[in-house]
Each structure stands twice: as structure tokens, then as C-alpha cells.
Amino acid sequence: MSGLRMKQMVHSFGDITVLNGVNFHVQSGEVHALLGMNGAGKSTLMNILAGVLQPTGGTIEIDGQLYTFSSPKDAKRAGIGHVVQEVDAALFPALSVYENVLAEQIVEQPNMLFSKTNKRAFVLQLLERVGLAHVSLDTPVQTCSLHEKQLILLARVLSSSARYIILDEPTASLSEEETKRLFAMIEQLKVQGVSFIYISHKLHEVKRICDRMTILRDGTVVYEGDVSLPTEQIVRHMVGRQPETRNTFAREKSEETIFEVKQLYIPKTKTTVDLAVRRGEIVGIAGLVGAGKTELAESMIAHVKTTGERLLHEKKQTWNSPKDAIEAGVCLIPEERRKQGLFMNETIEKNLTVRLLSNIAAWQWIQKRKERALATRLISSLRIRPSSPNALVKHLSGGNQQKVVIGKWLQTNSDVLIFDEPTKGIDAHAKEEVFSIIRTLAEKGKAIIYLTSECQELLHIADTIYVMVDGQLIKQIDAQEATYEQLVYDMTGGGTN
Missing domain, CATH: 3.40.50.300 (P-loop containing nucleotide triphosphate hydrolases)
Incomplete structure (x- = not known):
């Protein structure tokens, strides 16, 4: 046979x-x-x-x-x-x-x-x-x-x-x-x-x-x-039948646009994107593997040379590198945290304070007490386990590693935080902790862009959802009006036939 x-x-x-x-x-x-x-x-x-x-x-x-x-x-x-x-x-x-x-x-x-x-x-x-x-x-x-x-x-x-x-x-x-x-x-x-x-x-x-x-x-x-x-x-x-877990965390809706891109060209997908995020808003980007989410995230922070406009607090930005974006107040929590977000052979303390060296240094010497105090506060507020600042990041669970990646930006001047697949490879409990951190940031007036292939997560946390297919944002939806089945249908290209 x-x-x-x-x-x-x-x-x-x-x-x-x-x-x-x-x-x-x-x-x-x-x-x-x-x-x-x-x-x-x-x-x-x-x-x-x-x-x-x-x-x-x-x-x-x-x-x-x-x-x-x-x-x-x-x-x-x-x-x-x-x-x-x-x-x-x-x-x-x-x-x-x-x-x-x-x-x-x-x-x-x-x-x-x-x-x-x-x-x-x-x-x-x-x-x-x-x-x-x-x-x-x-x-x-x-x-x-x-x-x-x-x-x-x-x-x-x-x-x-x-x-x-x-x-x-x-x-x-x-x-x-x-x-x-x-x-x-x-x-x-x-x-x-x-x-x-x-x-x-x-x-x-x-x-x-x-x-x-x-x-x-x-x-x-x-x-x-x-x-x-x-x-x-x-x-x-x-x-099948999916539970419609909604974002029930009410926040004051600001009309102030913090970050916006206009006709931003993404070289790899050869597409242009328009996107805006307001103060205290969580904007979700729903897309499958290969839809172009990471390429969009990297283009927004000038990781690649591109064309189009980036506006921060309504002022046009001319960034030439991620360093320029970071100094302006825009940061990326990357999908590949172990490759791009962490120094795996360093301690929790070093990873949490690496973006704040100017705050804890005097005459180009790191002040160890300040470094330890800062790391200890962040470890406590993020509930990182183990709680020892000297623990090596490579020995942490995926969820705790992700909290370290996020934590290093919390004491910076970042007004816009871009999360690329932030719950990849972490368990359900760690996901809820990451969601809690992101909601807290939004409540403080930060602008959040959340890119993921997990529809249920967006229904759970986002205020506005864009659907990305083949590098293009094909639809914008109020998260309260979206359904799981419709999101899957749109993401799989059902709406582009």
C-alpha cells in the first residue's frame, strides 16, 4: 500500500x-x-x-x-x-x-x-x-x-x-x-x-x-x-471555541500621540507602514511568523537604513542608528533575548544596570554601592528569581530573563517601548508577570508597541490592534471589538484574497 x-x-x-x-x-x-x-x-x-x-x-x-x-x-x-x-x-x-x-x-x-x-x-x-x-x-x-x-x-x-x-x-x-x-x-x-x-x-x-x-x-x-x-x-x-479574554484594565485614554511613523519603508519586505501610538496606549501588532513584525520593529528604531518619517512628541526624528533612537527615548525589547537582549555570561546586576552607567559612575569609575542598590531595587520590583544580583543571567528561567531585559530600560528616559514577541518561550505565570509590567508602564504614560503572533495575548492586553500580513498593516481594530477567530482569519491572509 x-x-x-x-x-x-x-x-x-x-x-x-x-x-x-x-x-x-x-x-x-x-x-x-x-x-x-x-x-x-x-x-x-x-x-x-x-x-x-x-x-x-x-x-x-x-x-x-x-x-x-x-x-x-x-x-x-x-x-x-x-x-x-x-x-x-x-x-x-x-x-x-x-x-x-x-x-x-x-x-x-x-x-x-x-x-x-x-x-x-x-x-x-x-x-x-x-x-x-x-x-x-x-x-x-x-x-x-x-x-x-x-x-x-x-x-x-x-x-x-x-x-x-x-x-x-x-x-x-x-x-x-x-x-x-x-x-x-x-x-x-x-x-x-x-x-x-x-x-x-x-x-x-x-x-x-x-x-x-x-x-x-x-x-x-x-x-x-x-x-x-x-x-x-x-x-x-x-x-475551535476560544475564551474571549478581554483587556479589562481601564486606563485614561490620552489623545496625545507620542510616537508615529509615516510611510516608513521596510527594506526586507519592500513595504511601507503608517503607525501611531498615544500616551498610555498599548498598540498590538498581530502577525504570523514571517509577516514582517521584527523587520518593522527594527526599522522603527533605525536598526536598518530606511526612508519615511519618524515623529516623537510630534517632532521629526533623523536617527541613523539604534543609539540615536535610544537617546531620544525609544527602545526595543527584542524577540531573541538571549542573542540580542542580554549578556548571557554576566550577572543580573550587570545586565540591569548596563543602560545606566552614567548614573552610577563617577570619574569613569562605577560606584559599586549605587550599582548594587539600583539592581536590588529592580530585582525586587520585578520579582526576579533568584533574587541575588550576582546570579548569572544564563542560569535564569526564560521568564526571569525576559524580566531582566525589560528591567534594564525601566530607569531610562524611554517614553516608547517596543516589545517583539515578549512572551516567547516563557510559562503562563511568567506571561502574567510580563503583562503586569507592561500595564504598569502604560499606566505611567509610556507608549507601548506589542508585536506578537499570539492573538489571545492581544485581546488580553492591547487597546488597539493592527493586523500585519506580508509586511503590510492591512487592518486597524479597536481591541474591544476584535474576536479571536477574526484575528486568526485576517492574519492567515483570509482578508487579502
């Missing part, structure tokens, strides 16, 4: 059941969408298929043969390929295209008897299959575009004769033209009998490229069938 079948898949993390009897079937030579909201179980199911996790129960059958995968190597040998979303993490940037494509073959067959000429011919053939014949084999991967890197990783997957390939948010960082090229390549490989499992939140793309779909919700299959289902019904299957 041809095709891939996962039957009655069950998986638990401790007492939490993530998959509860999932049946998943991919036919030979089809593109099958795997849909669901964050936490639905998609990643767990695919990690089992890729050999990263072992299921609590269930079976995997490929072309009529039963398999048990104890490692990713087992899955690859059975014909399973995985093109991950973070392609840079899966490639060797300093090595050539040739070396990256052959990387798995070198590991699997270190004593390959092919001559170098035959190996290069083999790689060329793979690159032609994925539409990269124009790229030199000797090109360092680090000089390639993101789209080219994605196809290089796909060529590597095909080098192992993969017949069922997982594509995880494959167009999240691609332009429309690059997306068209990717889809054309997928269609060509389909004809050759290759099947794809396509994971995406972009429903308009799912309808363009996929043949069938399976929708997961809370670890169970709620729909399997044709992709011709109306987008509204797909969204309804994905979200």
Missing part, C-alpha cells in the same frame, strides 16, 4: 498529553497541509516522523512497511526528509554549496567510492532538481540568499532519496517571486513521486499549492480532506 500513514499516534510530556490518537495519511506524490494553531501538536507529530521523538503509542507505515524510528538517521533511511524553518541552523555557513549538499552522504557513507568528478556531477544533478543550476558549487553558503539556502537544504534532503519531505513554514521569509519559484519546484518534484508535508499558517498559500489537508486542534484531528474548504471554515476548525 503506497503512502505514509501514522496511526493512533499518542505522545505525552509528563502528565500532559500532546497527541491523542492522531491518524495522519499522506499519499504518494501529493502536497499535504498540516494545519493548526500553536500548541495543536504539529511539531510533536513531525518530530516523531523525523525520528527526533519516540511516540508513547501508535505506528508508522511507509509504502506498506512498518517502521520504528529511534533516531533521525532511521527516519532518513526510510525516506523522510525535513527542511526546517531555521535553515541557517541546519547549514554550515563557511562551507561551500557542494560540501553542504553532500554533508549527509559524508556522514552516512564516509568511505564513498565515487570519484570527485562523479560527486560533483551528483550535486549538480540535485541542484538542477531544485532549480539552483545557476549557483556555483564552490560558493560559500553564507553568501547565498535565504531562498537559495532553503533550496540547498532541500537538495541535501533529496541526496538521501527522501520521498516524504516536511516543509516547515517554507515561505515565512520569502518574497512573492521566491515563493512562486519554490512552488514551481514542488510541482516538478511531485511529478517525480515526491510527497510533501506542508506546515504553514498562510492559508491562501495552502490553497494554492496543497492537494489535501489535516487540521489538528489540542492534539486531535478535527478535519481531514480537500483544501477547497472555505477559509472561514478552516479557521473555525483550527481555533
Whole structure:
């Protein structure tokens, strides 16, 4: 029997059941969408298929043969390929295209008897299959575009004769033209009998490229069938009945606009944005992975060179760097806190006071007592655990790390705080603590911009919500009038068809 079948898949993390009897079937030579909201179980199911996790129960059958995968190597040998979303993490940037494509073959067959000429011919053939014949084999991967890197990783997957390939948010960082090229390549490989499992939140793309779909919700299959289902019904299957947790924290609504951007050009998405935030207002930006939220945040603080206007307290700003934005009173709490927001090998004290050195220094010498007193006050007010100023940040939980990232701005002159996915990787209790800090800042008259893919968070905390799709703000909504289902529908591109 041809095709891939996962039957009655069950998986638990401790007492939490993530998959509860999932049946998943991919036919030979089809593109099958795997849909669901964050936490639905998609990643767990695919990690089992890729050999990263072992299921609590269930079976995997490929072309009529039963398999048990104890490692990713087992899955690859059975014909399973995985093109991950973070392609840079899966490639060797300093090595050539040739070396990256052959990387798995070198590991699997270190004593390959092919001559170098035959190996290069083999790689060329793979690159032609994925539409990269124009790229030199000797090109360092680090000089390639993101789209080219994605196809290089796909060529590597095909080098192992993969017949069922997982594509995880494959167009999240691609332009429309690059997306068209990717889809054309997928269609060509389909004809050759290759099947794809396509994971995406972009429903308009799912309808363009996929043949069938399976929708997961809370670890169970709620729909399997044709992709011709109306987008509204797909969204309804994905979200189910959601609690409408509203922002009930009333604040005085000021009419004073603190920060505004007009026709701000975002180079990566090639779009322009208009956005305004008032004193004491929390403005939410709702967008999926790859919608352009981080690029917007970085453009607002002059992390990239761009055009358009930035106005702070109605005065036009000509910032040339993030340093200029910070000195003017605009700061960014980045999504990647460990890479961009913290000195991981330093103490809580050093991280909390790094923006305030001029306040705690005399004659270019840091006054240790002032530094300790300031850090201790912030640790107490933010309820950072452990409470020792000498604790290393790298040993803190994600939630406490995030509180440190926020805390270092609290004693500065910042009037505008931009939060990019501020609850990423933290638990429910820590989220509520972060929400409390943000509300307190708004109550003090700070202007807050909150960018996230979590709709429920925006309904919980925002006053105004903008929806971002493909780098554009397509809609502005009063948060009190928004619904979870409508936000999901708009974010997935339902309103742009």
C-alpha cells in the first residue's frame, strides 16, 4: 500500500498529553497541509516522523512497511526528509554549496567510492532538481540568499532519496517571486513521486499549492480532506471555541500621540507602514511568523537604513542608528533575548544596570554601592528569581530573563517601548508577570508597541490592534471589538484574497 500513514499516534510530556490518537495519511506524490494553531501538536507529530521523538503509542507505515524510528538517521533511511524553518541552523555557513549538499552522504557513507568528478556531477544533478543550476558549487553558503539556502537544504534532503519531505513554514521569509519559484519546484518534484508535508499558517498559500489537508486542534484531528474548504471554515476548525479574554484594565485614554511613523519603508519586505501610538496606549501588532513584525520593529528604531518619517512628541526624528533612537527615548525589547537582549555570561546586576552607567559612575569609575542598590531595587520590583544580583543571567528561567531585559530600560528616559514577541518561550505565570509590567508602564504614560503572533495575548492586553500580513498593516481594530477567530482569519491572509 503506497503512502505514509501514522496511526493512533499518542505522545505525552509528563502528565500532559500532546497527541491523542492522531491518524495522519499522506499519499504518494501529493502536497499535504498540516494545519493548526500553536500548541495543536504539529511539531510533536513531525518530530516523531523525523525520528527526533519516540511516540508513547501508535505506528508508522511507509509504502506498506512498518517502521520504528529511534533516531533521525532511521527516519532518513526510510525516506523522510525535513527542511526546517531555521535553515541557517541546519547549514554550515563557511562551507561551500557542494560540501553542504553532500554533508549527509559524508556522514552516512564516509568511505564513498565515487570519484570527485562523479560527486560533483551528483550535486549538480540535485541542484538542477531544485532549480539552483545557476549557483556555483564552490560558493560559500553564507553568501547565498535565504531562498537559495532553503533550496540547498532541500537538495541535501533529496541526496538521501527522501520521498516524504516536511516543509516547515517554507515561505515565512520569502518574497512573492521566491515563493512562486519554490512552488514551481514542488510541482516538478511531485511529478517525480515526491510527497510533501506542508506546515504553514498562510492559508491562501495552502490553497494554492496543497492537494489535501489535516487540521489538528489540542492534539486531535478535527478535519481531514480537500483544501477547497472555505477559509472561514478552516479557521473555525483550527481555533475551535476560544475564551474571549478581554483587556479589562481601564486606563485614561490620552489623545496625545507620542510616537508615529509615516510611510516608513521596510527594506526586507519592500513595504511601507503608517503607525501611531498615544500616551498610555498599548498598540498590538498581530502577525504570523514571517509577516514582517521584527523587520518593522527594527526599522522603527533605525536598526536598518530606511526612508519615511519618524515623529516623537510630534517632532521629526533623523536617527541613523539604534543609539540615536535610544537617546531620544525609544527602545526595543527584542524577540531573541538571549542573542540580542542580554549578556548571557554576566550577572543580573550587570545586565540591569548596563543602560545606566552614567548614573552610577563617577570619574569613569562605577560606584559599586549605587550599582548594587539600583539592581536590588529592580530585582525586587520585578520579582526576579533568584533574587541575588550576582546570579548569572544564563542560569535564569526564560521568564526571569525576559524580566531582566525589560528591567534594564525601566530607569531610562524611554517614553516608547517596543516589545517583539515578549512572551516567547516563557510559562503562563511568567506571561502574567510580563503583562503586569507592561500595564504598569502604560499606566505611567509610556507608549507601548506589542508585536506578537499570539492573538489571545492581544485581546488580553492591547487597546488597539493592527493586523500585519506580508509586511503590510492591512487592518486597524479597536481591541474591544476584535474576536479571536477574526484575528486568526485576517492574519492567515483570509482578508487579502
